[in-house]
Amino acid sequence: MAAFNVITLEHAEAIVTGAENAGQAVILQISQNAVAFHHGKLGPVTAAVAAVAASAAVPVGLHLDHVTSEALLHRAPAHGYTSVMYDASDKPHTANVAATLVAARFAHEHGMWIEAELGTVAGKDGAPPLPAHAPGARTDPDEAAAYVAATGVDALAVAVGSSHAMTDRTAILDHQLITALHHAVSVPLVLHGSSGVPDQQLRQAVAAGMVKVNIGTALNISYTQAIRDFLAGDASRVQPTVDPRTYLTRARDAVASTVAHFAALLASPHHTAPMIGTPSATASTIAPQNGPVPA
Template identity: 65%
Template sequence: MPLVPTAELVRAAHTTGRGIGAFNVVSLEHAEAIVAGAEAAGRPVVCQISENAVRFHGGSLAPIARATAAVAESAAVPVGLHLDHVTDENLLRSAPDCGFGSVMYDASVLPHARNVSATRAAADWAHARGLWLEAELGAIGGKDGVHAPGARTDPAEAAAFVGATRIDALAVAVGSSHAMTTRTARLDHGLIARLRRAVPVPLVLHGSTGVPDDELRLAVAAGMVKINIGTALNIAFTGAVRDALAADSTAVDPRRYLSRARTRMAAAVENALRVLG
């Protein structure tokens, strides 16, 4: 089916009290696994490509974006395409031509006033082109973050930021951290509920790999909507490749271990979507 705008997927999740899973694409195998896992779960999903992933692909957005879009358009479930953690203005401006329905514009490393002005300009530009825009007040833990590990988003500041920038979704600091490889994070569910009441747009949880299933369920119940997951897929991918090569030290055909990696990533996606649903 055609790509579905991220705004529609988030709005539907928000209305029904569910979470929408947004999974990071690094390679074609990631995109295929995300779609396969979503089909197995019977749930919509967002494929997101980060600025770091674009850098990995030599700085060229179009090839990985168009490959991901092609996989998404073959899916039996609704799939959105999201450009994540964009700091480069040229990359932001490439989004419409590459099929993206949404962008996370990240000016969080700037002083607050500059973050507000830059994000407002990005939102105005995006809205004029039909794009949904996500942003954040401060960096997520694990990326030189202000919410590593004890910082939290203030509801009043969050409401003021959303009002000043006119963004469509807000990533908030409630206890998660990027790039965690253990599932030990504990979220502040009371804060999530207060943020939900204070902020008129959907809330986004970054760094969800480190959050256990029961915590994710509680987070969605408290008001989180878009749940970003990246490292979990890479853990599954790398583990499958390690296992395959350990079992056969003479293997040279990458299809033999990449297919296992794709299958294991798909299982991780399916499980996460069932938790969020």
């Protein structure tokens, strides 16, 4: 299932439009960084995005992404979140387990599904990608199984060759590792940094066991390029445009097209997955079953 990151209202509107055009369910994700962009106020951006999701003609889940702040995690239930990704992956392993266990207990006590990360999916906050064989650049299947058992999380983001914030699509995934993780881990696997992964690699990843596929940077590339193209052509006019709706409309349309592509690409013609980010999407209902894994 495709999960798309939201920064502005236009992102949310475009993601829903693209999902509707593709006829596919999607997840709208608001990250801790996006909350910070909105002056640290979780309520207004959540209310706006939730309203867009509620008006959609396809199922749309709402997810709070890459939370490192316990304070933000504790605010999530009051704003209607039933799904959260708590990220302690930058901590030493023992500290990651301990912090994630506490977060998972809180999440489950408040009816929230929780995703965590083991390994290092690099590129966060401008950090460079890790070399392919650097310590922590790949998630070990046995360690992943132990981590899930120790923390009780409902899904696991794993490091298999992708990186956040890639602006070219040159990542090469370790599909044998994805398969091994799928067989070792009892909960759905999540691929972060998917914008840098070529289409065929994404298809293979889903076939190998990925259930939730996160996409953010690809949307921002479409968004900003559409605005650049409009303003470049507008600069020669006698009276350049000052109404942001003119270029934000182009940006929104461009993002919708990108979303439709990824939503269709990641769809499975034979299997569907319960909507992550809704109260019914518990660990037991979204865990991969025997046979091909739902997209």
